[in-house]
Amino acid sequence: MPRSVDGWPPRWLTPVPAADVRRGDGEHCADFIEALCRVTKDSVAGGAGSAIALRGWQRQVLGHLLARRPDGRYRHRQALIGVARKNGKSALGAGLALYGLVMGPEGGEVYSCAGEKEQARIVFGTARRMVEMEPELADICKCYRDAIEVPATGSVYRVLSAEAFTKEGLNPTTVLFDEVHVQPTRELWDVMALAMGARVEPLMVGITTAGVRTDSTGSDSLCYGLYQYGKRVAAGEVDDPSFLMAWWEPGDAAADHRGQDTWRQANPGYGDLVAAEDFTAAVLRTPEAEFRTKRCNQWVSTAKAWLPTGTWAACADERPIPDGAEVVLGFDGSFSNDSTALVVVEVGDVPHIDVAACWERPPEAGQDWRVPIADVEDAIREACRRWSVREICCDPYRWSRTYQILEDEGLPIVEFPQSPARMVPATQRMYEAVVNRQVTHSGDPRLARHFDNCTIKTDQRGSRIMKDARNSPRKIDLAIAAVMALWRACAPVEEEKTIEPFAVWA
Structure with missing residues (x-):
């Protein structure tokens, strides 16, 4: 979207129909503020007692905030x-x-x-x-x-x-x-x-x-x-x-926090409501994490984050995996309030990752929500019809009945227990591939969110990804499925399963 208004749109904006904005109260509210509200302290915005002059981006915020539906509400x-x-x-x-x-x-x-x-x-x-x-x-x-x-x-x-x-x-x-x-x-x-x-x-x-x-x-x-x-x-x-x-935040999470472009993206009032010189001085005396949080409006994790900031986004290549391509499927399943993930990785010199399907409890659903098992099984079958599936790697925990059914139908099920012995090297493989730009992904926001939620656990057996807390609501299942699938997609020939690649299944 072209920026016809300085500072607008922000990095993330939920959709609002233009007609709802036009029929809303945003302009009325903006006029009220400019007519009756005054600057209370001397600042870059104006002297104390002067009338407030709303910027274009502030009027846009009010317009979207006070939009009205066709029924007038x-x-x-x-x-x-x-x-x-x-x-x-x-x-x-x-x-x-x-x-x-x-x-x-x-x-x-x-x-x-x-x-x-x-x-x-x-x-x-x-x-x-x-x-x-x-x-x-x-x-x-x-x-x-x-x-x-x-x-x-x-x-x-x-x-x-x-x-x-x-x-x-x-x-x-x-x-x-x-x-x-x-x-x-x-x-x-x-x-x-x-x-x-x-x-x-x-x-x-x-x-x-x-x-x-x-x-x-x-x-x-x-x-x-x-x-x-x-x-x-x-x-x-x-x-x-x-x-x-x-x-408002930088479009690139790894953007240089010392750069003016980064400051502009996170500060719609940069050089106007807030002086540019203030940033130049503050960045010299403020720790990076604090500067990113307060001045760049970025979430900086205090946990043991897994991937360096911005490295996942840098691997984005928004293309679909073509039908018939040789792939490995990664599956991480749950039954109730956790998510269930099916990830596809295209086999090649630079593997490509995409989401085949994902089931998460809808916001309006109750705590007794359950994963639709039949839909999951059908999605796996459909993936095997669409691509040439070398393997379907999955943790046998809880889903053994489904795996047995699909294996009996001839699908190439490969058990991948999420033990430290397997997850430590698989986690390291994914880390190296992302940091060194040796893998691409579709840019799916669900995949990005699950990767962003991962933290790292390190013990005498090595490092592997996990949630930041056992009962955390942050989902990481797509990341786990991708880690498993990439490991198998990159496995040397002698480590591969002897089964022939599963051509289009019918």
């Missing part, structure tokens, strides 16, 4: 806006909160939330100062320490912090979460989402920079979970028109 109920520090997040959030307070329904309840009350007061304090500086707002609003009230409509804007157990009974219309990445758990987010259920057009917006991937429970942090979910919606893996994500 707001399209979104939840949103995540991710942008690096010093790009005007607080002012935009404060203006949006005041718009919800003044222009929202009678009896509206607007809340600023954060991990700590002092953090929540940043956006609220900016909004209160805007009211105090604008006579038209001051005439209709009453300001208190932790609340702003509009007596004529009975609407109120309050500050909340992370003690979620005290928030039952609220009935919010607009919720602003500042710096979602510092939420200790997802409890407050879930409480507020549930509380909005009785409202006709509620909106909950998280405005944040990147942060840590895990929370205090060891699970995916709220912010990282929303980010991962938003990427799936943006990539078309999940159809959820009620969720919006606009997230």
Whole structure:
């Protein structure tokens, strides 16, 4: 998409029909902010007391956020806006909160939330100062320490912090979460989402920079979970028109964090709302991990990450594996809430990896969801019809019945127990192939996500990939299946199974 507006679009943007944007309230909200909201502190954006002048990319954010469906209702109920520090997040959030307070329904309840009350007061304090500086707002609003009230409509804007157990009974219309990445758990987010259920057009917006991937429970942090979910919606893996994500980050995860192109991609206000000279100075005195997180808006794992940053993306070659090609299939199966993966690797001097099929519990499914075994078996059969399958390598754990059925039908099943003796050399083979650009892949976002979720375990038997925690919701099954399949696809002739390559099966 050509950039007709500086700083737009972001790296990740969930789809919104242009017609929904046009019929929405984005322009009205932007006009409200520019007419009634003022700069509260001297900054690059302007002197204190001057009228806010929204940038084109900020108007685009509001247009997408406040889009309306053909039936006239707001399209979104939840949103995540991710942008690096010093790009005007607080002012935009404060203006949006005041718009919800003044222009929202009678009896509206607007809340600023954060991990700590002092953090929540940043956006609220900016909004209160805007009211105090604008006579038209001051005439209709009453300001208190932790609340702003509009007596004529009975609407109120309050500050909340992370003690979620005290928030039952609220009935919010607009919720602003500042710096979602510092939420200790997802409890407050879930409480507020549930509380909005009785409202006709509620909106909950998280405005944040990147942060840590895990929370205090060891699970995916709220912010990282929303980010991962938003990427799936943006990539078309999940159809959820009620969720919006606009997230700025470098297009190449391994981009030089010292480069101006990297800074521009992660900072739509670069050279405008945030001074270019500030980056030049900060990069000299800030550790790379912190600079990437706060200034480049990138997720930097504190775990023992497996692949070096950006190396997987550098191997992308978005081409399909042609029908009839000689391949190895890798299968990693589960039955319930984990994922089940079928990966295909084209045999050749530079093997090519793609996803044949993947089954993951849909977001709306309950905890009793089960993998459709018959569909899995049919997908394996279909892969054997499409390609010349040398082997189907799979861990015999739990799926022995399926393997026996398929082997009885003549399919080339090869057991690949995921023991250290097998997974250590297979993991090393994949690592070397990726780092040295000796393998390509289709660029499938599911495959990228599973590889990104891998961490490395090292003991006296060697290093192998694993989840970062036993019950982690992050899936790695496509990566495991790819590791197994690549190992077998690259096996020397003397190590190969003696069975003839399985020509198109019928």
